[in-house]
Amino acid sequence: MTVGRTVLRSMLVVAAFAGGLQAAFADEWRTTSSLIGESKYGDSFQHYDYVNPDAPKGGTLNSVVLGTFDSFNPYIVQGSAAAGFAPFGGGLLYDTLMEQATDEGSVSHPLIADAYKHPDDYSSATYRLDARAKWHDGKPITTDDVIWSFQVLKANSPMYSRYFENVTEAIAVSDREVEFHFNQKGNRELPKILGDLVVLPKHWWEGTDANGKKRDVTRPTQEPPLGSAAYKIASFKPGSEIIWQRVPDYWAAKLPVKIGRENFDRQRFSYFLDDNAAWQAFTKGGLHDIRPENSSRRWNTAYNFPAVQAGDVIKQEFKTASPEPMQAFMLNTRRPLFGDRLVRAALTYPLDFESMNRTLFFGSNTRTSSYFQGTELASSGLPQGKELDILEQYRDKLPPEVFTQEFKLPVYDSPQAERKYLKTAVDLFAKAGWVIKGGKMVNAKTGEPFKFEILGWNDTDQVLSSPYIANLRKIGVDATLRLIDQTQYINRVNNFDFDVTISQLGQSDSPGNEQRDFWSSKAADTPGSRNYAGIKNPVVDALVDRVIFATDRDDLVAATHALDRVLLWNYYVVPQHHRSVVWIAYWNKFGIPEKQPAYSGVDQNSWWIDPDKEKALAAKYKSGN
Numbered sequence: 001m002t003v004g005r006t007v008l009r010s011m012l013v014v015a016a017f018a019g020g021l022q023a024a025f026a027d028e029w030r031t032t033s034s035l036i037g038e039s040k041y042g043d044s045f046q047h048y049d050y051v052n053p054d055a056p057k058g059g060t061l062n063s064v065v066l067g068t069f070d071s072f073n074p075y076i077v078q079g080s081a082a083a084g085f086a087p088f089g090g091g092l093l094y095d096t097l098m099e100q101a102t103d104e105g106s107v108s109h110p111l112i113a114d115a116y117k118h119p120d121d122y123s124s125a126t127y128r129l130d131a132r133a134k135w136h137d138g139k140p141i142t143t144d145d146v147i148w149s150f151q152v153l154k155a156n157s158p159m160y161s162r163y164f165e166n167v168t169e170a171i172a173v174s175d176r177e178v179e180f181h182f183n184q185k186g187n188r189e190l191p192k193i194l195g196d197l198v199v200l201p202k203h204w205w206e207g208t209d210a211n212g213k214k215r216d217v218t219r220p221t222q223e224p225p226l227g228s229a230a231y232k233i234a235s236f237k238p239g240s241e242i243i244w245q246r247v248p249d250y251w252a253a254k255l256p257v258k259i260g261r262e263n264f265d266r267q268r269f270s271y272f273l274d275d276n277a278a279w280q281a282f283t284k285g286g287l288h289d290i291r292p293e294n295s296s297r298r299w300n301t302a303y304n305f306p307a308v309q310a311g312d313v314i315k316q317e318f319k320t321a322s323p324e325p326m327q328a329f330m331l332n333t334r335r336p337l338f339g340d341r342l343v344r345a346a347l348t349y350p351l352d353f354e355s356m357n358r359t360l361f362f363g364s365n366t367r368t369s370s371y372f373q374g375t376e377l378a379s380s381g382l383p384q385g386k387e388l389d390i391l392e393q394y395r396d397k398l399p400p401e402v403f404t405q406e407f408k409l410p411v412y413d414s415p416q417a418e419r420k421y422l423k424t425a426v427d428l429f430a431k432a433g434w435v436i437k438g439g440k441m442v443n444a445k446t447g448e449p450f451k452f453e454i455l456g457w458n459d460t461d462q463v464l465s466s467p468y469i470a471n472l473r474k475i476g477v478d479a480t481l482r483l484i485d486q487t488q489y490i491n492r493v494n495n496f497d498f499d500v501t502i503s504q505l506g507q508s509d510s511p512g513n514e515q516r517d518f519w520s521s522k523a524a525d526t527p528g529s530r531n532y533a534g535i536k537n538p539v540v541d542a543l544v545d546r547v548i549f550a551t552d553r554d555d556l557v558a559a560t561h562a563l564d565r566v567l568l569w570n571y572y573v574v575p576q577h578h579r580s581v582v583w584i585a586y587w588n589k590f591g592i593p594e595k596q597p598a599y600s601g602v603d604q605n606s607w608w609i610d611p612d613k614e615k616a617l618a619a620k621y622k623s624g625n
Contacts, residue, residue, distance in 0.1 A: 029115040033192045035106035035510045048103055050595045051260030051606045059609025061264040064278045064288040065271050067486030068239040071220035075157040077494050077528040079220030080487050082242045083269035088159045090198045092244050093227035097127050098195030099257045103597035105322060106510040108195045109257045112141055118191035125191035126179045134251045135201050135228050143172035148202040152217050158528035162517040166190060186549050189512035201226045230262040243268045263608035275459055285587055285621050290604060293583040294460060296361040303585060312617060318582045320601035324373035325506040328573035334534035335499055337452060344571035346428035349421040350471035351574055354412040360463060365577035369409055371564050373578060375509050376557055379564040381406050386558035390546060394539045399569045407568045409575060426475050441476035451478040452499040457489035461502055464576065494528045503532055511560055515544045533572040540566060589614040
């Protein structure tokens with residue numbers, strides 16, 4: 001279920017400072033921030049090396065979205081934000097202080113801010129605004145906007161609240177400089193990640209609408225907000241369509257991060273209630289131009305319709321170098337049923353990934369066995385060295401296996417494997433006080449059946465859940481799948497109203513403050529956080545802080561290994577799988593740079609409409625845009 005993989009990573013992936021910057025450079029203005037070594041572009045950054053700097057502007061990019069929307073405010077828990085908005089980052093409408101690089105991990109380049117600096121004790125950070133930065137109404141972006149945005153987002157956005165938990169205030173030190181103060185020293189990540197702050201227009205949000213009603217940034221709205229980025233809302237049909245128009249005098253169009261990108265004059269998002277309807281829209285053309293494909297079965301069997309055979313629809317695989325997300329069944333430990341670690345361990349064994357990969361995924365997936373898959377941050381073997389020293393501090397509070405066994409998931413590699421692993425599951429249930437009676441797994445004392453519901457919203461959730469449910473029922477566990485519409489699903493997940501759900505947690509190659517949103521006790525009680533499992537573990541809290549306050553790269557790697565290992569051995573999730581490639585199918589109407597960014601795999605913002613190709617398709621399929 002790697003939905004919108006590249007986009008999701010771009011929204012959800014954050015960085016923590018790992019290598020450290022030399023004190024000799026402390027408190028000096030920097031125009032590019034890098035958390036692992038220097039950016040490959042250095043001080044001579046003109047544009048990304050993969051883009052076509054002369055890419056033409058024009059045309060319409062047509063996209064399909066599943067579900068519906070009822071809000072243009074993505075930074076609150078209430079409502080479903082329209083396509084083009086993002087709960088973290090600026091989306092199509094707003095710029096951030098700096099912009100995360102598309103082709104390097106843990107690197108950011110100037111956007112609203114043209115430089116930043118911090119003292120060598122990391123007790124604060126100062127950002128200097130680009131004097132050219134302006135809103136779509138022509139008014140300049142000011143330090144007041146930055147300060148107000150920081151205050152509003154920290155108060156109302158679950159993601160930004162934990163991301164900037166240790167940022168206490170923002171003050172203007174000049175007309176162009178904002179200084180952020182921290183309540184702790186040595187957090188090497190904070191100076192850099194403040195560049196991820198999205199800046200909102202204070203004067204617009206504190207003003208009144210066409211009816212004279214005062215706007216409220218804490219509530220959903222369907223009034224198109226004022227923005228600062230490359231696009232603004234041109235039109236919309238509530239719940240069914242939104243069209244974005246490129247801003248012709250966009251202030252940042254000539255900045256290095258923007259040259260050769262954001263080339264479409266219009267971006268149209270059409271909403272469908274289910275993926276089958278979206279698929280039909282793609283095969284016919286006109287409403288859906290680029291389709292990230294997530295279904296192995298469809299990728300391998302369904303791309304044989306006439307447009308593919310004629311070469312008018314192209315399939316392409318893009319390899320990525322970024323970390324793999326943890327996609328898993330998230331066990332909600334807020335439910336007493338999942339409070340026992342032995343029960344959670346037992347639920348891991350009935351998942352037969354190998355059979356699913358062979359029969360459902362055409363052998364294209366790999367089992368995920370770490371929360372930091374695909375990086376040096378993934379734990380392996382037995383803890384040793386600095387990692388062992390860190391874990392020793394909590395030995396009496398950790399499962400003993402952390403120190404004595406390498407964490408391994410079951411491998412269904414023989415006909416006997418199913419019997420072996422289902423028996424292991426039954427034995428673990430027995431240790432936790434659950435036994436099989438009359439073919440049902442029940443509590444040995446109360447007779448209560450072991451019963452839970454997996455909450456989902458699309459066909460992919462059904463594909464992933466059905467084999468697992470079938471195996472659970474073989475040991476008497478009454479698991480069911482409930483599919484609901486996307487809006488209900490989002491609301492229920494935001495409020496942790498589920499037993500089990502399927503979700504992804506994306507990581508960067510330099511984890512840091514965002515780990516609080518994933519694992520902390522505070523996040524477990526905060527609606528809208530990504531602590532889906534409801535983890536409240538003092539050791540996990542301590543290890544998260546250990547990651548955040550890592551003194552150098554080696555220290556960060558050791559601390560992250562320890563966190564990874566503790567999370568795995570507590571069985572908060574049942575891991576599923578990942579792919580190190582992105583599958584894209586697209587109508588042949590685009591100009592595409594010869595290469596795409598190796599780190600993220602693909603940057604659709606670097607593509608452009610080829611008028612001759614588009615005209616030929618329109619004539620052939622009578623599907624003009």
